[in-house]
Amino acid sequence: MKKNIKMRKIAGDFAENKDIAKKMRIEIIMPALSKGDEVCLDFEGVSGATQSFVHALISDPIRELRNVAFDNLVYKNANENIREIISIVYRYMQESLDGNKVG
C-alpha cells in the first residue's frame, strides 16, 4: 500500500515546526513503514524546510528501519533546497550509524 502525505497541509508553507514533524513521524511514518507500506511525502507548495524539521521527520525511521526506510520512503515535488536538506540528513545519518557500530 502507498501512503501519500501532503506536507503543505500539515507543515505549512515553510516546514520548521519540529513538534509537527515528530507527530507525523510517530503517528504516520513509522507505523506505515513498519507495516511495509510505501510512504510518499509530497512537498508541493512547501517553499522550504529546516534541517531540524527534516531530522525530526526522518532520522528515526532511518536509524530504526534502515533499508525499509531507504526503500519505502519517497519524496515528491521537493524543491532544490528541500532536496538538499533531505540529502544532508540521509548522508549524515548513514555516516553516523556506521560510526556508532565501531568501538
Place this chain on the structure above:
Amino acid sequence: MRNFKGFAESLDLSNPGKLEIATHDKWVTVHPANLVISAALAIQVGKSNAEIIGDVPETGRYLDRMGLFELTQTSSPFVYQKKEEAGRFVPIKVIKTSVDQSHFITDVIPLLHLSEKNATVVKYIIGELVRNVLEHSFAKNGAIVAAQYYRKTNRVSIGICDTGIGIWKSMNTYWHPKTDIDAIKLALTPGITGTTRKEGGTAENAGAGLFFIKSIAKINRNYFVIFSGSAQYTLLKHKKRIKGMPRLYADPARDPHSETNLLPSFQGTVVAVDISLDETPEFNDLLSSIGDVYDKAIRERKREKYKKPKFI
C-alpha cells in the same frame, strides 16, 4: 554588530530586580541583538521595574518603533504616524510556543519585504534559532526576537534572546564543558548536541542548528555572535578581497573569530546574525557546502574511534 562586545561589557547585572536602560544623549543606533537583550531583561524584571532613563535623543524614536518603551514604565516622548511603521523591520516579538513560531514565520517575516530567495534564508535562520530557545533554554519568557532590514547596506540583522538556562548548562549533562566559551564552541560544532553523545543525535536533535547558522553567516561574509554566561564568540567578517566561497570548518576555533570569557554573566543566551543580501548564493549550494563539512566532521570523529594497530 562589531561593537556588540562593548555593549555586553557595559551591562551591569548586579541588581536582578531592576532594569535601567540608558542611551547616548546625542544619538541612538542599535543592533536588534542589543534591543532583544534589553527587552528580555525588561520582561524578566517586569514592566514596573524597568525604565528608560536620561534624555533620549530624537533618533531614540527607533526604540519606540521597535517596542522597547512598551516593555518599561517609561512613556515614549515620541509622536509619529503609525503608518510610518511600514518600514522594513520586525519589532520586538515574544515567541513562547511552536505555534507562535509558525505564525511568526508565516505572518511577521513578510514585514521585511524580502525576495522569496532571501526570505527563505531569514525564515531558516529564525526558525532554527527560535526552536533552539523553545527546546533547550527552558526560558519561561520564551524567545525574544527582532529584525531590521538596512537599505543602504542591503542587509538584514537579526537578534534572538532568552533568559533561560544558558548554553553551559544545556551542554553540561553530556559534555561537561569547563567554561562558558567551551560550551559555546561545543554547541557550534557539527554533530554535537546537548541531548546525547551519540553520533547522529537523537530522533529530535542532530546538533546541526547553530553550525548551519554560523556557516550561513560565514558564506554571506557577515558577523555572527553568541553571548551566553560570561562568554562571547564572534565570527569575524570574511574579507571581501578573498575570492570564492569562504571555507567552512567544523571546529569553530579555526574560523576567524574573537572570543572572551570575561563578560558580565548573563543568565541566558543571545544570538545575533547579519545577512548581506548581495552576497547570498543559491541557498541549495550553500546548504550543500554546509552538509559536506557536517559529513566530514562525523567521518573524522568516527575515525578517532577506530581500533589502532599495535606496532611493537
